[in-house]
Amino acid sequence: MTAKPPTPADLALSDAVGRGDADAARAALRAGADRERRDGQGRTPLLLAALADRVAVAEVLVGAGADVNAQDARDDSAWLVTGVTGSVAMMRTLLPGGPDVTLTNRFGGVSVIPASERGHVAYVRAVLAETDIDVDHVNRLGWTALLEAVVLGDGGRAHQDVVAALLAAGADPALPDGDGVTARAHAERRGFEAVADLLRRAESQGGEGPRAGGGGR
Incomplete structure (x- = not known):
């Protein structure tokens, strides 16, 4: 047609x-413009x-x-x-x-996942505080927002703050990827010591992480 x-x-x-x-x-x-008209x-x-x-x-x-x-x-x-x-x-x-907020992209992820990967700290904090988005949603790659922040992040301050925000919102640090590797194990393998420390502390507290922004430099 x-x-x-x-x-x-x-x-x-x-x-x-x-x-x-x-x-x-x-x-x-x-x-009379069609607000739902689609392009090619x-x-x-x-x-x-x-x-x-x-x-x-x-x-x-x-x-x-x-x-x-x-x-x-x-x-x-x-x-x-x-x-x-x-x-x-x-x-x-x-x-x-x-x-x-349960709608998923082509990778099977909700919006907080790519935001965590890219280190969008303000967005991650806002979407977690202002919606009921699932902080532990798992995409088709077998990754949560926490895992993406570590696996695809650079370990710098922005990703440290994202990890802290996710943990403060109740993200489970023990959830592994499809190969059974946890976020902490990925952080340790990549030499992201500040991120690994955040995750170790969260694990020792039974999954209750520090407040956002509380990571090491």
């Missing part, structure tokens, strides 16, 4: 998203706004009822990509739209 060609209002909305022009986006919606990769205007961190435009779209959970051909959604960009402002803008 051939896709219906875009209307002038649809094109105006697409342009507004690209420029980050909230007033123009609002005008395009009033003119299945991306909605809201998803494109989230990818570009166009917070003001996203606020207009969410207010107009745009679907925060609509996924594209790569299984990305506006909500899921906030874990990649690490935008706390966008995350909070999407919350009134009722994001499904």
Whole structure:
């Protein structure tokens, strides 16, 4: 079935998203733009706004009822990509739209997992505090957010703070990867002594980690 060609209002909305022009986006919606119209990769205007961190435009779209959970051909959604960009402002803008925090990306992960991998400290703290996202969700690779922060992180301050935030939120340090290797064992193998120390302390406290930001330098 051939896709219906875009209307002038649809094109105006697409342009507004690209420029980050909230007033123009609002005008395009009033003119009848389809807020759920998808591009060639299945991306909605809201998803494109989230990818570009166009917070003001996203606020207009969410207010107009745009679907925060609509996924594209790569299984990305506006909500899921906030874990990649690490935008706390966008995350909070999407919350009134009722994001499904159990929705998974193409790797089977929830948004806190890529955020942990990338060392987005502020995002990890915010999403754990402001949603009921599963801190111990396991993706298709067999990794939790804690494991990704260690396996794919660099052991530096940002990843130390991410590990501390995850532990403070109740992440289980004893959960191993698919090969039975724990986050602490990975940290020790990679020479991330400050991270390994955080994990050792969490294990000794029965899984109750230190407060975020409490790691060593």
